[in-house]
Amino acid sequence: MRAYSDRRVAEVKQSAPAAAASAPQDAGDLVGDPPRADLAAPARLAGARAAxxxxxxxxxxxxxxxxxxxxxxxxxxxxxxAAAGYVGNSLRCVSCHLDAGRLADSSPMWAAYVSYPAYRSKTRSVSSFQQRLQGCFEYSMNGKAPPLGAPELAALESYAYWLASGATLDPNLPGRGYPKLAAPAQAPDHGRGKQVYAENCAVCHGADGAGQRGADGSAVFPPLWGPDSFNWGAGMGRISNAAAFIRANMPLGLGGTLTDQQAWDVALYMNSHERPQDPRYKGSVEATRQAFHDTDDSMYGREVFGKTLGASGPPKPFRPSIATASR
Ligand code: HEC
Ligand code: HEC
Known part of the structure; x- marks a missing residue:
């Protein structure tokens, strides 16, 4: 696990200067700190518990x-x-489930596999593991759910099953999900979040949040917002989920180094930008907010600098991202 992680960090370290050079330097948006010194610093929360x-x-x-x-x-x-017919953005499962879904505290697949079927308040019904996977395609991948039993779902399920070899059938395995944070001491703040972003994130994810694609068109640094990122219905669109993921896993290789408050602030900042429409769109932003986002945990339908987030009209028809990957 560690070895895979270090390899990924080394890869990213190599591309980091390129990202820095090509990141659009919005006037005053970046304070220009260099990339954080040692990306391989062993600062994971995960090690704290036996996973x-x-x-x-x-x-x-x-x-x-x-x-x-x-x-x-x-x-x-x-x-x-690899699942071209079902993916509408440039993210990959591993963008949010690090180390190929192996890493504790990064919503690992072995902990997920032994937790289904499960009742989900999001769908108000019991989801099988394949149905849970369908949700990721619709929201996190801004795509289209493969039908139950599709080879893509069967393959992902088999991989998760194999990762869970020898694990106890238990929805509370240590390391499942992203470790929840306590409520922030101060209400999350856009201005502070912007500063955290400029100092710790923009070097890889870009001042405009669009990330960076490699020469082959695939995302080296995944987009955090904008048309090529996860949509408004995704779990990462919840400020609390994003804060928890970021606190444990970002900046890449330096998970656990931000304070809780910094994680909350930057999560709010990230989720105060436009992204693809919630596929459950109810005909208007107000109705959609009412139905699915009526909580402090979502910025959907809120006004930020005079613009209502989510006011981009009905969801765009699905278009596989592979068609746009060579832009
Ligand atoms: C934009 C980030 C993102 C991407 C990309 C993403 N996921 Fe997720 N995934 C999440 C979040 C957030 C959760 C919810 C975690 C939680 O509630 O603790 C989640 C939950 C899950 C779960 C349930 C975990 C559990 O313990 O119950 C599975 C299974 C899963 N994702 C699989 C996938 C697969 C397979 C893909 C690729 C097709 C994928 N995800 C892509 C963010 C993402
Ligand atoms: C050294 C480069 C680097 C830095 C700095 C960095 N990230 Fe990331 N981030 C990545 C990579 C790479 C991934 C995808 C994981 C993978 O490919 O292994 C990722 C994934 C993510 C994701 C999930 C995928 C998505 O696109 O939504 C979020 C959210 C995120 N980072 C937020 C942040 C935040 C917030 C910061 C600053 C606190 C930050 N990152 C700093 C490289 C970086």
Missing amino acids: FQPPPESEIPNDDFGEVIRRGREIFVDTPR
Whole structure:
């Protein structure tokens, strides 16, 4: 687990200067701090608790089932390409579930797998694991849900099942989800969040939040907002989820170094920008806010600097992102 993580950080370290150079320097938007010194600093929260260890990848069986497991892993780390018909942005599952879904406190797939079927308040019904996966495609990937039993879902489910080899059937495994933060001492603040962003995030994710694509069109640094990111219905659109993810996992390789307050502030800032429409759109921003976002945890339908977030009209028809990946 550690080795994979360090490899990813090394990769990112190599591309970081390029990101810095090409990040649009909005007048006054960036205070111009260099990238944080040592991206490999061991500062994870995860180590604090004994978490389940998924098997090493070398143990994926060399048989027909192993092939499907490998396919699931491929979809997980290269989603726009490997599940092209269902993905509408440039994110990958691994963008939010780090280390190919292995990392504790980064909503790991082994902890998820042993937690379904489960009742979900979001859908007000019991979801099977495949139905939970469908939700990720619709919202986090701003895409289209593969039908139940589709090879893509079967492969992702097989990969998660295999990662959970030897785990207890228990929805409360340590390391599941993102560690929840206590309510912030001060109400999250846009101005402070902007500052945290400029100092700690913009170098990779860009001053405009659009991230950066590699030469092959895939996202090296995923977009945090804008048309190519997760949509308003996604879990990461909840300020509390975003704060928890960020506190534990960002800046990449420096998880656990921001204060809780900084994580809340920057989560509010991130989610105070426009992104694709909530696919559950009810015909107007007001009605949609009322139905799904009537909480302090969502900025949807709120006014930020004179603009109502989510006021972009009905959801755009689905377009696979692979068609736009070579922009
Ligand atoms: C934009 C970030 C993002 C992306 C991309 C994303 N997810 Fe998620 N995912 C989340 C968040 C946030 C949650 C909710 C975590 C929580 O409630 O603790 C979640 C939850 C899940 C869960 C349930 C976890 C649990 O413990 O119940 C599964 C399974 C899952 N995602 C799979 C996927 C798969 C597969 C993909 C790619 C097709 C994907 N996700 C893409 C952010 C993302
Ligand atoms: C060193 C580069 C780097 C820095 C700095 C960094 N990130 Fe990230 N971030 C990444 C990468 C890379 C991923 C995707 C994970 C992967 O590919 O392994 C990611 C993923 C994310 C995601 C989930 C995916 C998405 O697009 O929504 C969020 C949210 C996020 N980062 C927020 C932040 C915030 C907020 C900060 C500043 C506190 C920050 N990041 C700093 C590189 C970075």
